[in-house]
Amino acid sequence: MTGVDPTGPPLDPEPPPSETPSVAASIALKQRAGGLTVPVLTALIAFLIGGFVVLATGHNPLLAYRDIFNGAGLNWVFHPTTNLVNTASYNLSQTLLQTTTLILCGLAVAFAFRCGMFNIGGQGQYLIGLYVANWIGFDFAGMSPLPHILLAVGCATLAGAAWAGIAGVMKATVGAHEVISTIMLNWIAIWVGEWLFGDGGPLQNSANKEVPISNDIASSARLPVFWGQKELQGLHIGFFVALAALVVFSLVLNRTTLGYEVRAVGFNPEAAAYGGISVRKNLIRAMAISGAFAGLAGALDMLGYLYHFGQTDIPASSVGFLGIAVALLGRNTAVGVGLASLLFGALLFGTTHGLSSNVIQPELAGNLTYMIEGLVVLFVGADVLILSVWNARKKLRRSAGAAEASA
C-alpha cells in the first residue's frame, strides 16, 4: 500500500490502483507467491473441515473417505491386473468420464482468468454446446460417423464460443461486467433448454410427446468407447481430446502471440494497450476461446455417453460451475487444471454413484462434495490465510533453529 500523493486532491474519487488489483492480477500475484503449497494445503484443509462435519454428524470420516476413494475407483491402481468388468475398473472409468468434462470446463474458466476476466458462465456455454450437439447428432442422421462427429463437435464448440462471445463483446464495447452478463447468460441458457426439450419444444423427442426429453442421437454421432462398454457409459475417446486440450491450452498461452497478448491484457490492460495490443480484441477473443472449451465439453458429453438430455437434467447439471473450483484450485495452469479435475472427478463420482458403503449414504456424500468445493474456492480465494499459516510455521521453525544455534 503506497502513501497518498500529497499533491493530489484529498478526495480523489478513483482510489489508488494498488488498492484495486484486477482478478487476474491478484491471482497472478498469488500464483507467484504460493507455488504448489497453497493448492495442496487448501485441499487438505477443505477435506479436514469436511471430515469434521462428517464426524459431528455421527459417521467415521476416515472410513467415509476410504469408501469415497474406492467409490471413485482409485483403488484400481492397487489391483491393475484384475479384468475390466471389475468394479474398481468400472468406477475409475466413470471418474475419468467426469474428469474429461471437468478438464474442459476448468479450462473455460482458466483461459478467461488469464485475460483478467471471471467467466462464471461455463455452465451456460456447456449447456449450449450440449443442445447443439444433440440437435446435430439427431437431425443429421445418415451421415458417416467421422464427418458426423466432427460436424457436431465443431458446431457445438462454435456455439459455446458464440455464447461466451456475447459477454466478451459486451465487455469490450460497452464495458458491461462479465460476471453479471455471464450469470444472466447461464440462466438464459437454462431456460432455452427448458423450452427446447419441453412440451412442444423443437428438440423434444418425436416418439412420446408426453415426456419432456430429447431424442437419442444417431449411432453415427456416438464417440467410440475404449474402456468399458458403450451400453454402460464406457470411457469414450473424448478423454484424449480433453488431455489434448490441456496441451493446446498451455501451448497457446505460453508459446503463441495470441497467448502472449491475452496474458498481457490479463496482467495490465493499460500497459498492454500502451504496447500496441488491442485490449478489446483480446477480451472478445479470450472469452470466445473460453466458451469454446465449455462448448466442447458439452459436445463430448452428449456424443460420448449421455446421447439424450431431459428437461429435468438441466437444473441438475452443475459441472460448468465446478469448472470454477477446478480452475481456481489448479491455479489456471494446464497441469493444475488436469490434477484438480481428477480430484473433483473422483469426488463427483466417488460420492454418488460409485459409493457403496454403509458408513455414509451417497446423498450425504454428494453434498459433502459441494461443501468441500465451497471450502476449496473460499480458501483459494483467500490464500493470504493459507500462506500466513505456512509462513508462520516456517518462521517458527527458523527461529527455533536460530535459538538452538545460539544456545
Next chain:
Amino acid sequence: MSSVWTDRLDNPVSAKLRDPASTGYAGLLLGAFAAFLAIPPIEARSIVWSILVGLVAAMMGIWTASRGRVRLGIGAVVAGLAGVGLGILATRSGTTNLESVFNSSLIAQMFAFSTPLVFGAIAGMFSERSGVINIGLEGMMLMGAFWGVYGADVGGSWVVGLVVGAAAGGLLALVYAYFAIHLRANQIVGGTAVNFLALGITGYFFFQLYHGNYIPNGVSTIPNVKLPLISGMQFLGPAIGDLSLMIWAGFALVIVSYVVVFKTPIGLRIRACGEHPRAADTVGINVYAIRYGAVALSGILAALGGVYLSDGFGGGAFTENMTEGRGFIALAAMIFGNWRPFGAFGAALLFGLSSAIALRLQVYSSSASTLFNVLPYVLTLVAVGGVIGRTVPPAADGRPYSKQ
C-alpha cells in the same frame, strides 16, 4: 476503471443512448405498442405478445425512474401496464382461458413470487452500498430456506424458524465477510464459494436430519394477514386481503431501508464506505465495522427471504436447491433498480409478476411460459449492456479496503 461492475467506454453515441430519457420515451412507445398489438392491423390472437411488450415497457420505466427521471419513468410504467390491460381487453372476446390467467389473485401471486426477490435485492443493496459485492445472495437465501423450516419444525413455531433461518444466513455472511473484508479475498470468488457451501450444507443436513424425506406435515408456517374489511371485497379481496405476513414485512422493509440508507447518519456512513472508504476512514468511520455490519445484515435479510420461500410460500416444505436461482434474480433486481430500495422493489415486483404469469401460462403453452421465465434475465442482460440507461454502482463496490 469507474467501478468493478461497469467499466464504460465514453463516446457520444453510447452516452446519448445511456441517457435515461431515451429509455423513458422508449417505454412510453412500447406501452402504446403493447395495446396496439391486439387490435386489427396486427391483431395478435395470443395475449402473450401484449403482455411481454407491456412488461418490457414497464421495466424500462423503472429503469428510467431509478436513474433520475422519476416522472417520465412512472409514466412509462403506467403506459406499459395500461398497454397490457388494453391488450387483454381487446383479445378478451375470443378466449375464455384469459379469465383463469388474469384475475385478481394474480396480484397476490405476484407479491408471493416477488417477496423473496425483494428481501434478496434489499439484502444485496446493503452489502454493495457498503462496498462489498454479494454474489452469495443465492447461498444465504438457501441457508434461510432450510434452517428456517428446521427451526420452525424443532422450535414448534414459525417465529423460531425466522430467528434460526436469519441466524444461519447471518453466520454464513459473517464467514464471507471475514474472507472478503479481513483477508481481502476476491469477492466474486468468495461469493461463488458461499453458494457452493450453502448448497452442500443445506443438502447434507437435509439428508442427515430428515433422511431425504419431506419435512413432516404440520410445521408451523408463517401466517397470512387477513384484512377484515378488504378480504370480502370484489377485487381487492383476492388481491391483497389475505397476504402472508412476510409480504407486508417486505413492503415495510423497502420503506425502512430507504429511510435508513438515505436519511440517517448510519446510512450516510454505509454509503461513504461504499463510495470512498479512505475518506470515510479519515473522518473516523470504522470501515471494517460498517462493512461487517452491512454484510451480516445482508445475510440476515437474504435468509429471511429464504425462510419465506420454504416456510411461507412453500407451506413448510424444503427441497434441495429450492432457491433455484432466485438469489441471482434478486441480484439482477438490485442492479436494475440502480442500488436503490424503491428501484429494486419495482424491479422485484415486475420480475415476480413475470414468474407468476409464467406459472399460469404453463397449462396453455409451455413455450410462452418459458418466455416469461427468461424475461428477467434477458432484460438485465440488455440493461447491463448499457445500450440503454445507466447503472451507477457504488464507486468502491468490490474493492477490499486496507487500513494505512
